[in-house]
Amino acid sequence: MNGILMHAPALVIALPLLAAFVTPILGRFNYKKISWFVSAVFGVTLLLTLLMAGQILTNGTIVYVFGGGEAGLALPSGYTFPIRIIFQIDAMGIFMALITAVISFLAAVYSISYMEDYSGVDKYYTLLLLLATSMFGMELTGDIFNFFVFFEISSISSVALISFRSTFNGEPAEAAIKYMVISSISALMVLFAIGLFYGQYGTLNMAAIASFMQFTKLDKMALILFLTMLAMKSGAVPMHMWTPDAYSEAPSAITVVLVATSQASLYALFRIIFSLYNVTLNTVTVGWILIILGVLSMFIGVTMAVIQKDIKRLMAYHSISQTGYMLLGVGVGLAVLANPAALASYGIKAMEGGIFHIINNALYKGLLFLTAGALFYRTGTRDLNKMGGLAHNMSYTTLFYIIGAAAIAGIPPFNGFASKLIIYESVYQFNPLLAIIAMLVSILTLASFVKIFHSAFLGPQLEQYKSVQEVPKSMVFAMAVLSIIIIFFGLFPNLIVKYIVHPAVMALINQSHYTSTILGGM
Amino acid sequence: MNIGLLETGSGHWNALIWFIAVLIIGAGVIYLRNEGEEKYKKGTNQTKPFLSGNPEISKEDSHVGASHIYWGFTEALKNYYEPLVKMHTGSINDYSGWIILIMAIIFIIVGVS
Amino acid sequence: MIGNFPFVAVIMLIALGMYSLMFKKNLIKIAIGLTLLEGGVNLFLITLGYRKGGVAPIYTMAPEGVKMVLPTPQALCLTSIVIGVATTALVLSIAMILYKQYGTIETDEIRRLRG
Numbered sequence: 001m002n003g004i005l006m007h008a009p010a011l012v013i014a015l016p017l018l019a020a021f022v023t024p025i026l027g028r029f030n031y032k033k034i035s036w037f038v039s040a041v042f043g044v045t046l047l048l049t050l051l052m053a054g055q056i057l058t059n060g061t062i063v064y065v066f067g068g069g070e071a072g073l074a075l076p077s078g079y080t081f082p083i084r085i086i087f088q089i090d091a092m093g094i095f096m097a098l099i100t101a102v103i104s105f106l107a108a109v110y111s112i113s114y115m116e117d118y119s120g121v122d123k124y125y126t127l128l129l130l131l132a133t134s135m136f137g138m139e140l141t142g143d144i145f146n147f148f149v150f151f152e153i154s155s156i157s158s159v160a161l162i163s164f165r166s167t168f169n170g171e172p173a174e175a176a177i178k179y180m181v182i183s184s185i186s187a188l189m190v191l192f193a194i195g196l197f198y199g200q201y202g203t204l205n206m207a208a209i210a211s212f213m214q215f216t217k218l219d220k221m222a223l224i225l226f227l228t229m230l231a232m233k234s235g236a237v238p239m240h241m242w243t244p245d246a247y248s249e250a251p252s253a254i255t256v257v258l259v260a261t262s263q264a265s266l267y268a269l270f271r272i273i274f275s276l277y278n279v280t281l282n283t284v285t286v287g288w289i290l291i292i293l294g295v296l297s298m299f300i301g302v303t304m305a306v307i308q309k310d311i312k313r314l315m316a317y318h319s320i321s322q323t324g325y326m327l328l329g330v331g332v333g334l335a336v337l338a339n340p341a342a343l344a345s346y347g348i349k350a351m352e353g354g355i356f357h358i359i360n361n362a363l364y365k366g367l368l369f370l371t372a373g374a375l376f377y378r379t380g381t382r383d384l385n386k387m388g389g390l391a392h393n394m395s396y397t398t399l400f401y402i403i404g405a406a407a408i409a410g411i412p413p414f415n416g417f418a419s420k421l422i423i424y425e426s427v428y429q430f431n432p433l434l435a436i437i438a439m440l441v442s443i444l445t446l447a448s449f450v451k452i453f454h455s456a457f458l459g460p461q462l463e464q465y466k467s468v469q470e471v472p473k474s475m476v477f478a479m480a481v482l483s484i485i486i487i488f489f490g491l492f493p494n495l496i497v498k499y500i501v502h503p504a505v506m507a508l509i510n511q512s513h514y515t516s517t518i519l520g521g522m
Numbered sequence: 523m524n525i526g527l528l529e530t531g532s533g534h535w536n537a538l539i540w541f542i543a544v545l546i547i548g549a550g551v552i553y554l555r556n557e558g559e560e561k562y563k564k565g566t567n568q569t570k571p572f573l574s575g576n577p578e579i580s581k582e583d584s585h586v587g588a589s590h591i592y593w594g595f596t597e598a599l600k601n602y603y604e605p606l607v608k609m610h611t612g613s614i615n616d617y618s619g620w621i622i623l624i625m626a627i628i629f630i631i632v633g634v635s
Numbered sequence: 636m637i638g639n640f641p642f643v644a645v646i647m648l649i650a651l652g653m654y655s656l657m658f659k660k661n662l663i664k665i666a667i668g669l670t671l672l673e674g675g676v677n678l679f680l681i682t683l684g685y686r687k688g689g690v691a692p693i694y695t696m697a698p699e700g701v702k703m704v705l706p707t708p709q710a711l712c713l714t715s716i717v718i719g720v721a722t723t724a725l726v727l728s729i730a731m732i733l734y735k736q737y738g739t740i741e742t743d744e745i746r747r748l749r750g
Contacts, residue, residue, distance in 0.1 A: 145711055152718045156725060163729055170736030174745050177662065177729045181614050184669050184722050185621060185656065191715060192649075192676050198708065199683045224632055228625040239624055241610055241617050245748040285635040289628060300606065307596055307603065309588050349531035384588030413537035418528055426531040447592070455588035460581045491537045494528040612749025614665065614742045618656040 008052045009064035009087045012097070012136050015045055020129035027122030035112040038125045042105040042132070049101040053094045057503060061090040061517045063142070082205050082518060088142030090514065091503035095355070096139040096267045098500075099362045102485075103260040104132040106478040107253040110370055113472035114253055114377060124164060124251075130157040131257055135264045142518065144194050145204045147268065151190060154261055155183035162250040162258075175249035179242050186229035193222035193229075206276060207518035210511060215280040223281060226272050227289065233265035236327060237297040240320045244308075247316035248382065252373020255312065256366040259319055263358055266323065270330055270508060278511040279338050287335025294327030295437055302444040310382050311372045311452060315365070318408065318448070321441060322361045328438065329354020329423045332430045337509070346426040348505060353422030355508075356501045360415045360489065364407035367482040371401040374471040374479070375456060384455045391457040393468040398457050400479040405453060407486050409446035415486050418493035641682040648675030662730040662740040666723060673719040677712050684708030 004011065019041040027034050056062055064087040089097070108128065115121050130153060137150030163176035198204060200219070201212045213219065232239035243262075247255045273286065301321030308314035333351030336342035374397045375390065376382055391398040407414035410421075420442060428435035470476070489496055507514070528535045562568065571578055596603055648671050655668030689704035690697065697703070734740050 145714075149714060149718070152722075156718075156721055159725060159729075163732070166729075166732050166736070170733060170745075171747055173729050173732040173736060174748055177726065177733060177745075178614050178617060178748075180722070180726050180729065181656065181665060181669065182617050182621065184726075185618060185672065187718075188669075188672050188676050191711075192679060195676065195680050195683060195708075195711075198680075198711075202705075204707070220632055224625065224629050228621065228628055232621055232624075238609075239617075239621050241612075241620070245612075249748070282632070282635050285632060289631065303599075303602070304606065304610070306592055307607075346531055387588075388585055412535075412540050418535065418537075421535055422528075422530045425533060429532065451588065451591045454586070454591060459585035491541075492526050493535070493537070494526060497528060607750050610750050612746030614745075615657055615660065618653070622653055622657065 004048075005051055005055065007064075008048050008055075009062060009089055009140055010066070012045055012048050012052070012101075012140070013133055015041060015048070016129045016133040016136070020126045020133065023125045023129065024122045031122070034122055034125060035108070035115070038129065039105070039108045039112060041129070042101075042108045045132070045136075046101040046105045049094070049097050052089065053098055056089060056091060056094045057499060061088065061507075061513075063088050063517055082203075082208060085146055086142040086205060086207075086518065087140045088207065088514075088518060089140050090507040090517075091500075092267070092271070092355075092505075092507040093139050095359070095500055095504040096264060097136055099263065099359055100132060100135045100139065100260050103362055103366055104128070104135070104257055106366065106370075106481055107257050110256075110373070110475050110478035111251075111253045112474040114373060114475060115251065118164075120164075124161070127157045127161045127164075128254070128257065131161065131261065135257075135261055138264045138268060142206050143204055144197065144206050144209065147206075148187065148191050148194055151265075151268070152187045154264070155180070155187060158246075158250075158254070158258055158261055159183070161254045162246050164251055164254070165249070172249040175242075175245040179246045182239075182242050183233065186233050189225045189229045193225040196222040196225075205518065206271075207515045210276045210278070211515040211519055213277060213280050215277065219277070219280075223273075223277060223286070227269065227286070230265050230269035230272070231293055231327075234262045234269065235297070235320045235323050236293040237300045237320060237324075240297065240301065243320055244304075244313045244316040247319065247369075248310055248312040252312070252369055252376060255316075255369045255373075259365050259369070260362055262319070262323070263362060266326060266358065273334065274337075274508040275511055275514045283337040284335050287331050287333075287337070290327050290331030290334060291434065294324040294329075294331055295434060296324070297321060297327060298324030298441040299437060302441045302448070306444060306448045306451070308448075309384050311375065311384055311387075311456065312369065312382050314384075314448060314452060315368050315372060318368075318445060319361070319365050321445065322357070322365065322408070324441070325357050325420065325423055325438065326354045326361070328427060328434060329357060332427050332434075333505075333509075336430070342430075343509075346429040348509070349422055350426035350430065351505045351508070352497055352501050353419050353426060355504050356419040356422065356493075356497060357416075359496075359500075360407070360419050360486075363482055363486050363489070364404045364414075364416060367400060367404035367479055367486065368408065370475070370479050370482070371397050371404060374475055377471055377475070378468045379465060384452065387456040387462075388459040388465075389457075389461040390465060390468065392461045393465065394470050396470055396476050397479070400483050401453065401457065403483045403486060405446075405449035407490070409449055410442045411446070413487075413490045415489035415493065418490060418497075422497075641678060641685075645675050645679045645682065648672070648678065660742045662726075662733065662742065662745075665742070666726045666730065669726065670719070670723060673715070673722075677715055677719075680708045680712045680715065684712075 023034055026037060066085045115124055134150040134154035138147055141147050159176045159180045162179060163172045166173035196218045197209050201209055235243040247258060250258060298321050301317050305314050305317035329350045333347045336347040379387060407416040410416045424435045424438055526536050526538045652668045652672030655664055659665060686704045689702050692703040692706050730740055733745060737745055
């Protein structure tokens, strides 16, 4: 037991990675059962992540050195920085890993029924496992080149998953090639920025880079590259155009995981800004860049969502708009980072709101995409004009949809309200106009979800959907779990903020703690 | 009474108190509704929807499709929506163009500051 | 002065790659643009690892008294090349599917998803 706990950081990566390549072999023997196998693997991964979370939140950061030895090991002698690949997992990293574990587990369970009738399901599961592996890697690693490798694995596997249905028509392939091209650009530019770091400091360890950070011209260049590329991967306006394409064409279970992937990119952005640069950069300028990107994402995302006719495209525009809230909250925190008084009075609260919104968004956005998938599973269309009266037949889906829509629109007592309230109140102290825009966006969010509710669920029963039934049990199970978590988070937001979100924010802000865990002995 | 009490920076939020408040107000509303309205008579024209004197259409025909919802909203904001929709061309070249443009803008802003 | 030439080549390769991504309409040319971009970044990494007079860090039969270079940039570059091959293969195979389904690989005709 102790051994498992000790090697949990490696197992979280190794288990899905190994299972990814075992799955096609198992598929040769028993094609029907691999979906259960994959769900079991994700279940074990979730347990491992929970174990790790318990350890981190009580004992502090875990440092796992691949190849053993001390974290600060510096070979050949005479070096002053660590050379091993290190996993450095603090409260922020485990916060994101928990999201990934929960979302990928539920996506796998949902897929048991959802992907039943497709051929090539073994490849689908291989790619899903690889995608989950890469997300864990991005969130746990303390080595910046390692981060790049996982970043590339995530884009390659998600592209293959987006184009999974392209044998029927061309649109999934179209979405996939768009995503592939832009994610290649972003990955290559990230690699270029890593090269800039390596050229100056001769190390790839993030803690070591952070301790050497001078904010020279080259560091500025690297910051610009990281900022643009990771903001683009997380879907910030005006670099968001790939989001609705990719999210709407991917199978629904995958869309949920893609939301988590883009949040992993967002995490990487925050990690690089806060842990690598922190106060060496001009926090007000960069903070305002994040705020402006956030406000643009919120507003343009939601106004584009109101006019959509495709249910998943509409929801995809909402995930852009929700990303805006996170950028706004964390951007306000960054803008006052160099000002301890303002940071203590509202900066930390704003960041708590932004970070809390990440997990809330993953939950309710996941639930909404799953209900959209349930509608697609039974009706075979994503066009809202062709739907209607489905509440007569699909009562569970309707209930889950109402919970998800109320949560995203920030209606109490669901979880979206709690994080939005923190964002409004803290951002209001920074700049009232920003808080007003955020509230306006929330109203428009409600409006567009009422649109889906009216056109898909309400109205008289349509002739072609007379025989539609409720979706299979595994899909209901995945949606029910998400709904229960949403209601729990909504009723007891203080517990979540106190035990998970606040340590995560502190881990981001406190740079010296991040560097000293690795370099303490040097 | 600290269960569920969330500090929001300049205030508090408690979902459980909100829940109790909703229950009390809801009970009041239901009580008032059950009191009834004296002028109400079943089976007269009072119970029918009023559509400017036009005859009522069947339920199947009166369902508003998704494209028609918020027609007034989009019509009023036409000047805002037209360029915005035109901006989403769907061409890969434009996608990469936007990225490079934003990178250049951030380059200038961060470089100057 | 002459030591900076590789960096000029890096900038030129990246600029050419960006140009073809922004202005070339053919998907194959876009794939070529990505490869150019990747080549530029790889050249950058390799140039960082160059030390005048250094030898490869192979200890067997190594000459006495010569400095060895740290092989990290080469390792990075190798990883990046492998990933680049996978990316290019994926782009080209999706381009093939698109040609089957749409009958064209011009980007201004492959835009059913918009708005």
